[in-house]
Amino acid sequence: MEPVAVGLVGAGPWARMAHGPMLARGPHTRLAGVWARRPEQAAQLGAPVFTRVEELFDHCEAVAFCVPPAVQAEYAVLAARAGKALLLEKPLADSLDGARRLADAVAEAGVASQIVLTLRYAPQTRAFLARCAEIEPFGGHAANVSGALLGDHPFATPWRLERGALLDVGPHVIDLLGAALGPVTGVRAHGDPLGWTGLLLDHEGGAVSEASLCMATAGDPPPPMFAVYGRTGSAVLPHFDDDPLETVAEEFARTVRAGGGHPLDAAHGLRLQEIIADAEHQLTR
Known part of the structure; x- marks a missing residue:
């Protein structure tokens, strides 16, 4: 299987510890580039650094996100509309409305999506x-x-x-x-x-x-x-202390090549966010 070219949005500590190395080491994916609000951190990942997120989209077929939920909700919608498959972090967004917008954008664009709920891959x-x-x-x-x-x-x-x-x-x-x-x-x-x-x-x-x-x-x-x-x-x-990220990358690559169909997709993430929003409302009312 040809490695999936994945762009990474985000270059914080977790992106440098987990997502960047996971995507770069292959064999199922390759790190095609990085966009982050701090280019000096993005440069530490050893991949091309783009100054505009739209430029990153032009150089990849899928986009992974390792940013705060509000940022993911904003930029993942743009990536979906650009026709890119999405590897998403949990939660989908910082709000239920943001999660709905993202899930709707994925469904409307017909792109593949998958969430890094790490426990489920072990x-x-x-x-x-x-x-x-x-x-x-x-x-x-x-x-x-x-x-x-x-x-x-x-x-x-x-x-x-x-x-x-x-x-x-x-x-x-x-x-x-x-x-x-x-x-x-x-x-x-x-x-x-x-x-x-x-x-x-x-x-x-x-x-x-x-x-x-x-x-x-x-x-x-x-x-x-x-x-x-x-x-x-x-x-x-x-x-267990095993690192399941290699399985995450492999399953994401197969999801992209198949055009979607992973059980841990954006629609599943929305259902989780609905439950969390209900619980948060009960705790703060």
Whole structure:
């Protein structure tokens, strides 16, 4: 398969640590260029740097995004309208309206899209989900607790400090519980997005789950936890440190070459954002 030429929007720490190297090392993709608001950071990725995002679009067939949600929502719409396939970060946008505009632009342009919900690409997660499908699941719980909003943590970025764990790690947790127990049909939320947030999720088919989210705890919290219980057994996602980004790149390349069809697409991202927006509204009303 001919490597997909992917342009990268963004050159912050995560772009330099993850997205840039992932796209550059191939063999399924090649980094065709970078556009960022700070060209000096873009130059560190070792690919052509473009001063206008439209110039980047002219030199690639797909665009990956590693920028804050509001920026992604703006520029991904432009890329979709330019006919480019999209590799998107979660959440789609900083607002439900922005997520709708982006999902609508993808659908109207008919371009392929895929979201980097990293947990879903790991073999351990896929084995966990296969086990969940065997046990007639009816309930589960998850916890994602860290100190990422404290001190000089690299993820203590302005949008995370403003919106907290629900918008950042919420997509990962809601997505995986939905994959394990059935699509989420309702949410009840309590707590504080900048402190501790609790979610009670209703799933299609009658299953229920609970999730605890926090990015403001000191010390050494345990790794993320997912457990599902069913009528014929249980399933627990083991902790792992594997890097699934090679699988992300491979699946994105195949999605682009096939013209779309990945389950973790922009439409899926919109459904996650609808649940998060509902939960945020409950927490702030």
